[in-house]
Amino acid sequence: MPDSSTPIHLAVALDGAGWHPAAWREADARPAELFEANYWADLVAHAERGLLDFVTIEDSLGLQSDEPFAPDDRTDRVRGRLDAVLVAARIAPRTSGIGLVPTAAVTQTEPFHVSKSIATLDYVSTGRAGVRVQVSARYDVADHFGRRTLPRLSPAAIADPAAQHQISEYFAEAADYVEVLRRLWDSWEDDAEIRDVATGRFIDRDKLHYIDFEGRWFSVKGPSITPRPPQGQPVVAALGHGTAAYQLIASSADVGFVTPRDADEASDIAVEIGALQRGAGRGSDPVHVFGDVVVFLDDDATDAQARRNRLDELAGAEYHSDAAIFAGTPEELADVLQEWHAAGLTGFRLRLATLPHDLLQITEGLVPELRRRGLFRTAYDATTLRGLLGLSRPANRYALA
Amino acid sequence: MSKPIKQIHLAAHFPGVNNTTVWSDPAAGSHIEFSSFAQFAETAERGKFDFLFLAEGLRLREQNGHIYDLDVVGRPDTFTILAALAAVTDRLGLTGTINSTFNEPYEVARQFASLDHLSGGRAAWNVVTSWDAFTGENFRRGGFLAEDQRYERARTFLQTANELFDSWCGDEIVADKDSGVFLSTPHAGEFGHQDAHFDIHGRFNVPRSPQGRPVIFQAGDSDQGRDFAAASADAIFSRHSTLGAGQAFYEDVKGRLARYGRRRDELLILPAASFVIGDTDAEAEDLAREVRLAQVSPQTAIKFLEQLWNRDLSDHDPDGPLPSVDPIVGENTISRGRASVRMFKDPIAIANDWRSKAEAENLTSRELIIEVLGRQSFVGSPQTVAATINDFVQADASDGFILVPHITPGGLDPFVDQVVPLLQERGVFRAEYSGTTLRDHLGLGPLPKSSGHRGSRSATGVAS
Numbered sequence: 001m002p003d004s005s006t007p008i009h010l011a012v013a014l015d016g017a018g019w020h021p022a023a024w025r026e027a028d029a030r031p032a033e034l035f036e037a038n039y040w041a042d043l044v045a046h047a048e049r050g051l052l053d054f055v056t057i058e059d060s061l062g063l064q065s066d067e068p069f070a071p072d073d074r075t076d077r078v079r080g081r082l083d084a085v086l087v088a089a090r091i092a093p094r095t096s097g098i099g100l101v102p103t104a105a106v107t108q109t110e111p112f113h114v115s116k117s118i119a120t121l122d123y124v125s126t127g128r129a130g131v132r133v134q135v136s137a138r139y140d141v142a143d144h145f146g147r148r149t150l151p152r153l154s155p156a157a158i159a160d161p162a163a164q165h166q167i168s169e170y171f172a173e174a175a176d177y178v179e180v181l182r183r184l185w186d187s188w189e190d191d192a193e194i195r196d197v198a199t200g201r202f203i204d205r206d207k208l209h210y211i212d213f214e215g216r217w218f219s220v221k222g223p224s225i226t227p228r229p230p231q232g233q234p235v236v237a238a239l240g241h242g243t244a245a246y247q248l249i250a251s252s253a254d255v256g257f258v259t260p261r262d263a264d265e266a267s268d269i270a271v272e273i274g275a276l277q278r279g280a281g282r283g284s285d286p287v288h289v290f291g292d293v294v295v296f297l298d299d300d301a302t303d304a305q306a307r308r309n310r311l312d313e314l315a316g317a318e319y320h321s322d323a324a325i326f327a328g329t330p331e332e333l334a335d336v337l338q339e340w341h342a343a344g345l346t347g348f349r350l351r352l353a354t355l356p357h358d359l360l361q362i363t364e365g366l367v368p369e370l371r372r373r374g375l376f377r378t379a380y381d382a383t384t385l386r387g388l389l390g391l392s393r394p395a396n397r398y399a400l401a
Numbered sequence: 402m403s404k405p406i407k408q409i410h411l412a413a414h415f416p417g418v419n420n421t422t423v424w425s426d427p428a429a430g431s432h433i434e435f436s437s438f439a440q441f442a443e444t445a446e447r448g449k450f451d452f453l454f455l456a457e458g459l460r461l462r463e464q465n466g467h468i469y470d471l472d473v474v475g476r477p478d479t480f481t482i483l484a485a486l487a488a489v490t491d492r493l494g495l496t497g498t499i500n501s502t503f504n505e506p507y508e509v510a511r512q513f514a515s516l517d518h519l520s521g522g523r524a525a526w527n528v529v530t531s532w533d534a535f536t537g538e539n540f541r542r543g544g545f546l547a548e549d550q551r552y553e554r555a556r557t558f559l560q561t562a563n564e565l566f567d568s569w570c571g572d573e574i575v576a577d578k579d580s581g582v583f584l585s586t587p588h589a590g591e592f593g594h595q596d597a598h599f600d601i602h603g604r605f606n607v608p609r610s611p612q613g614r615p616v617i618f619q620a621g622d623s624d625q626g627r628d629f630a631a632a633s634a635d636a637i638f639s640r641h642s643t644l645g646a647g648q649a650f651y652e653d654v655k656g657r658l659a660r661y662g663r664r665r666d667e668l669l670i671l672p673a674a675s676f677v678i679g680d681t682d683a684e685a686e687d688l689a690r691e692v693r694l695a696q697v698s699p700q701t702a703i704k705f706l707e708q709l710w711n712r713d714l715s716d717h718d719p720d721g722p723l724p725s726v727d728p729i730v731g732e733n734t735i736s737r738g739r740a741s742v743r744m745f746k747d748p749i750a751i752a753n754d755w756r757s758k759a760e761a762e763n764l765t766s767r768e769l770i771i772e773v774l775g776r777q778s779f780v781g782s783p784q785t786v787a788a789t790i791n792d793f794v795q796a797d798a799s800d801g802f803i804l805v806p807h808i809t810p811g812g813l814d815p816f817v818d819q820v821v822p823l824l825q826e827r828g829v830f831r832a833e834y835s836g837t838t839l840r841d842h843l844g845l846g847p848l849p850k851s852s853g854h855r856g857s858r859s860a861t862g863v864a865s
Contacts, residue, residue, distance in 0.1 A: 022581075024576065024578070024583060025578040025581060026578075027578075029578070031574075031576035031578070031583065032574065032576045035518045035574075035607075035608055035610075036518065037487065037488070037518070037519045037520075037521075041488075060606070061507065061508070061511075061606070062603065062604065062606055063590065063604050063606045064606075071603070071604065073587035074587070075582060075583060075584040075585070075586065075587050076581050076582065076583055077583060078583055079583060079584055079589065079606075080574070080589075080590075080606055080607060080608045081606055081607070082514075082515040082518055082519065082607060083480075083511055083512050083515035083516075083607075085480075085481060085484075086480055086481065086484040086512060086515045086516055086519055087484075087515070087519065089480075089481045089482075089484035089485040090484045090485065090487055090488050090519040091488070092485055092488070093435065093439065093485050093488040093489050094488050108505075108508075109508060110503070110504075110540055110541060112459070112539045112540055113478070113504070116477070116478040116481075117478040117480065117481045119477075119478070120477040120478040120481035120482055120485075121481055123433060123434065123435050123477060123482075124435045124477075124481065124482065124485035126435070140603050140604075141603075143601060143602055143603045144507040144601055144602075144603045145505050145507055145508075145601065146505075146599055146600045146601040147505065147541075188475070193474075193475070195424060195425070197425045199700070200425075200471050200698045200699075200700040200701065201470045201471060202424055202470060202471065202472060202473055202474055203468070203470045203474045203475075204470075205467055205468040205470045208461070208468055208474075217541070218540075218541040219538070219543070220538075220539055220540075221460075221538035221539055222539065223461060223468075225458060225459065225460070225461060225475065225476055226433070226475060226476065226477055226478065227433050227475040314581065
């Protein structure tokens with residue numbers, strides 16, 4: 001648990017034109033460019049100038065929807081997404097310090113493919129890759145694959161035992177998935193490539209390992225086709241709202257994104273994840289717990305609130321989120337973050353209500369304010385994302401000590 | 402009647418995980434660091450090449466029950482490396498091999514559509530099939546596909562992916578801030594497809610990309626493979642790099658196009674070709690001999706023999722005659738994850754051919770392997786190589802070549818620096834890119850306009 005003087009880690013969550021459904025209608029929004037590389041490159045360059053730890057990029061294997069578990073047919077919201085891993089890869093060679101954490105859906109995809117794509121993202125970013133693993137419980141997304149039929153969940157019946165059981169099954173599958181990712185990343189020892197001309201051997205095959213994973217949802221033989229990435233293990237992140245997801249964070253992730261409403265809740269969640277971590281035998285592993293907050297930031301608090309109201313009016317409904325919503329000044333936000341940080345969160349993932357406005361408020365307002373308080377870096381002091389997060393390069397589970 | 406002079410198409414194959422690549426050369430760099438890929442791509446773009454080509458394999462090869470360790474081992478994820486290369490190049494096409502057996506259409510289509518957006522219209526897909534349970538052990542479904550189903554699955558996979566690409570026409574995104582209309586229709590991306598391999602429906606979530614869909618490559622050489630290409634590919638990555646075989650293949654495949662209602666210029670034939678360049682032809686020949694020896698080490702020669710003989714020959718002397726025992730006929734169990742062993746249709750006959758050749762020319766086992774498997778396509782001075790390549794193309798043995806250098810990442814430089822200018826002087830290769838997309842470079846016209854999502858037409862969208 002951090003004390004109140006440890007630096008705060010900061011990430012921003014990028015999604016389309018911003019997280020508010022009417023963000024794309026703002027004067028500075030670029031809604032016609034959402035599917036172009038330069039749009040994303042510009043945003044990440046801003047974030048990097050602010051020395052943020054990393055950006056996350058949202059993704060899904062279906063169109064966005066205002067319904068949590070079903071598609072909609074709205075035409076007044078941003079719809080359509082590029083593959084987040086490929087967006088991150090496209091940005092990587094043009095950045096040098098910031099971490100890149102795309103979302104990867106795990107319920108429909110192959111762990112073998114995702115393992116090598118994130119390893120490759122780590123190569124093209126020279127050690128700045130992570131992945132946020134995402135469970136997808138939407139039946140319509142399953143229908144895009146036709147490989148399994150998912151039961152229909154409804155928000156009204158989400159507390160039912162059957163629904164809760166189904167959700168815990170999805171998270172258990174995700175934990176197996178992360179286990180396969182990590183084993184595949186370790187399936188090559190760091191010094192497996194030997195280029196021994198005398199014997200004609202390019203690799204020492206004793207340093208490549210079958211992972212032989214067998215689980216309830218899939219079996220994977222290995223080894224990976226991609227050598228162990230620069231970080232050894234890229235950073236794994238997951239978002240969670242309840243015990244099933246906290247279990248995944250505690251057993252499998254390096255960073256958990258959680259959604260407390262206040263400092264007490266932040267403290268409770270951090271304690272719960274810590275206990276689950278010890279239960280999973282990872283008590284001594286550092287696991288970051290980041291608070292997710294949706295932010296509307298302006299130099300004047302009434303402007304921020306007015307902007308939020310104006311956007312709600314454009315959207316035709318008050319904006320709700322699974323995460324806390326903050327509208328105010330960067331200084332006021334710094335107060336909240338500092339309080340939640342003292343309550344046990346190691347960092348924050350700020351969901352930007354509009355782009356680029358709220359991103360600039362963070363890099364030009366929040367970051368200098370946190371620096372004044374001695375709570376944020378003044379330079380990138382590590383070359384890898386693990387390094388920025390204070391995580392050491394993990395030993396390879398297959399290497400003999 | 403004199404034929405018009407054809408323009409040559411050139412591509413660069415990133416050196417692969419096979420013995421063509423000489424990793425033992427002191428000049429050989431990393432096969433996995435991004436700097437190698439970036440340098441290689443930048444060289445290809447400096448040479449105004451049409452595209453860069455990347456192969457793929459989803460399980461490390463094994464021989465004699467062990468991971469094969471004599472060639473380069475290890476490579477990146479195709480999509481991810483191509484997306485990163487889009488950041489360091491402006492015009493170069495980005496062609497990647499993606500398997501249609503161990504992937505699903507929705508995911509592959511959105512990755513290619515994303516790559517096409519992120520590269521401004523430079524994406525291409527080499528559609529390959531595999532069927533083996535060996536590769537399947539790395540995937541959820543395992544070895545689910547019967548060998549005789551693999552082309553059928555590839556065909557319907559591609560058809561399904563094309564329906565996904567076409568599920569957006571390209572004009573749905575209005576993004577009008579004043580009226581609040583983002584999409585012109587709630588049906589954008591609607592699709593439905595049902596056949597023996599795929600039963601999927603819903604909405605595709607990547608809007609239409611600059612090229613509409615990636616350029617489609619096909620590499621199969623079988624009768625089925627040729628028909629698949631004639632029906633649905635924009636280019637063939639072939640293996641026929643000699644004049645006679647090239648012309649026969651070219652005529653055969655181009656002759657199939659009319660059956661599918663296509664013109665002869667709608668499918669390009671691009672064989673893979675290796676090259677060795679010297680100041681003079683004699684110097685190049687010497688260099689080529691050295692390269693062949695490096696490509697076929699004594700250990701590698703034994704492994705090649707084992708692949709045909711289908712038995713352990715680890716005690717065989719590579720500098721002696723060919724094995725006197727006969728190959729084991731039947732399923733190849735000595736080598737796994739290597740498509741080339743399937744081309745040995747009649748191992749005993751091939752072994753007998755090899756023995757006759759070795760006896761007639763007094764060749765050791767290693768020398769024989771070099772002779773039958775290790776010949777470079779183009780060897781000579783820059784003038785000789787440029788003239789030979791041009792002769793091939795003008796004689797309709799190909800529409801150009803996918804060049805496979807043997808050194809990573811610098812092996813393309815001599816070609817780009819010395820041969821490309823000669824081709825440009827002859828007026829048979831571009832001095833500048835005239836378009837921005839890969840379709841432009843390949844001279845493929847724009848795609849017919851998509852009729853769009855199913856919601857905009859009658860219910861004929863469900864394919865049979």
